[in-house]
Amino acid sequence: xxxxxxxxxxxxxxxxxxxxxxxxxxxxxxxxxxxxxxxxxxxxxxxxxxxxxxxxxxxxxxxxxxxxxxxxxxxxxxxxxxxxxxxxxxxxxxxxxxxxxxxxxxxxxxxxxxxxxxxxxxxxxxxxxxxxxxxxxxxxxxxxxxxxxxxxxxxxxxxxxxxxxxxxxxxxxxxxxxxxxxxxxxxxxxxxxxxxxxxxxxxxxxxxxxxxxxxxxxxxxxxxxxxxxxxxxxxxxxxxxxxxxxxxxxxxxxxxxxxxxxxxxxxxxxxxxxxxxxxxxxxxxxxxxxxxxxxxxxxxxxxxxxxxxxxxxxxxxxxxxxxxxxxxxxxxxxxxxxxxxxxxxxxxxxxxxxxxxxxxxxxxxxxx
Numbered sequence: 001x002x003x004x005x006x007x008x009x010x011x012x013x014x015x016x017x018x019x020x021x022x023x024x025x026x027x028x029x030x031x032x033x034x035x036x037x038x039x040x041x042x043x044x045x046x047x048x049x050x051x052x053x054x055x056x057x058x059x060x061x062x063x064x065x066x067x068x069x070x071x072x073x074x075x076x077x078x079x080x081x082x083x084x085x086x087x088x089x090x091x092x093x094x095x096x097x098x099x100x101x102x103x104x105x106x107x108x109x110x111x112x113x114x115x116x117x118x119x120x121x122x123x124x125x126x127x128x129x130x131x132x133x134x135x136x137x138x139x140x141x142x143x144x145x146x147x148x149x150x151x152x153x154x155x156x157x158x159x160x161x162x163x164x165x166x167x168x169x170x171x172x173x174x175x176x177x178x179x180x181x182x183x184x185x186x187x188x189x190x191x192x193x194x195x196x197x198x199x200x201x202x203x204x205x206x207x208x209x210x211x212x213x214x215x216x217x218x219x220x221x222x223x224x225x226x227x228x229x230x231x232x233x234x235x236x237x238x239x240x241x242x243x244x245x246x247x248x249x250x251x252x253x254x255x256x257x258x259x260x261x262x263x264x265x266x267x268x269x270x271x272x273x274x275x276x277x278x279x280x281x282x283x284x285x286x287x288x289x290x291x292x293x294x295x296x297x298x299x300x301x302x303x304x305x306x307x308x309x310x311x312x313x314x315x316x317x318x319x320x321x322x323x324x325x326x327x328x329x330x331x332x333x334x335x336x337x338x339x340x341x342x343x344x345x346x347x348x349x350x351x352x353x354x355x356x357x358x359x360x361x362x363x364x365x366x367x368x
Contacts, residue, residue, distance in 0.1 A: 076333055079227055081296055081321040081354035082343050091320050092349055101344040102326050113325035125161040125228045126319055127219035129211035133236035135170035135202045142266050146235050147190045149307035156315035161223055169207035179218050201242035208232055209245045216257040230259040231318050238265045238284030247289035255355040260297040262314055267302055296354030336362030
């Protein structure tokens with residue numbers, strides 16, 4: 001059953017088995033896959049059984065009447081973040097506007113704006129929300145190591161105009177620190193982190209949903225004449241359980257808010273695989289949902305005690321994306337439809353874009 005679930009999402013994980021693999025190893029692998037299937041299906045079923053009146057509204061961005069700290073920009077411009085790596089996974093930073101092509105619904109469009117990590121020596125502004133799993137499946141030692149790694153992450157972006165927020169999730173989603181550029185406040189927030197030893201739920205999607213809403217309402221779209229990079233960094237064991245909001249809705253809202261999601265899967269997920277001697281991590285439900293892939297983020301597996309280098313690498317990537325913007329043709333701007341976006345770059349390089357499309361606003365009917 002679990003193979004069918006993964007195939008339905010076209011997830012590109014392949015596990016090789018040798019003819020000499022022991023019967024015990026096969027049973028362990030089968031058990032692990034079964035566990036993933038049960039957690040995924042139970043979580044999906046629980047979400048479907050939620051009463052309709054408990055569903056969160058699908059609107060991600062604040063209405064015009066709501067108080068907000070968002071700097072308004074040209075609403076016709078559609079920005080797309082693009083991260084470029086070479087065949088070895090190293091970031092490529094020396095590309096120019098002429099190296100890219102942008103297609104809307106398969107038709108090439110002129111690239112109207114192009115920003116890189118630094119514009120005239122000024123680092124790109126960033127707005128980051130950390131969402132850390134404090135449920136019973138995460139050990140207190142892991143929470144402590146993650147805290148140190150998040151400090152390392154924020155230090156890596158010290159030269160960037162940056163704001164950070166901190167959320168925790170388990171049975172409930174809590175905001176420990178709202179968006180701030182005060183590093184001392186952030187450090188004090190890290191010190192307030194606590195573990196939930198008896199937590200039975202892991203509301204990962206709800207946490208990302210709240211983080212995206214926070215960024216949409218309180219992180220400016222532009223700062224110092226540059227587009228702000230918005231991102232959510234999720235640290236979890238990879239098994240969301242009990243969420244109210246669905247993965248598809250979270251992806252939709254993240255795309256609408258131009259927010260990328262990065263996921264760090266902690267060793268508590270892979271600890272039970274040690275006996276089977278599996279070297280390639282198995283996909284988690286978060287991986288299968290497409291949350292990372294469809295928002296242009298990155299999913300990584302922590303398999304060592306020192307998380308500093310891993311978080312530094314993520315911080316470097318968050319701040320190193322290219323930003324391409326284009327103006328859709330007039331007929332597409334108010335048709336209320338979803339339009340696809342595809343970015344092409346130099347041959348041999350890997351591109352990850354923050355959104356695969358955009359939905360235009362529907363034009364209001366004229367009064368008679």
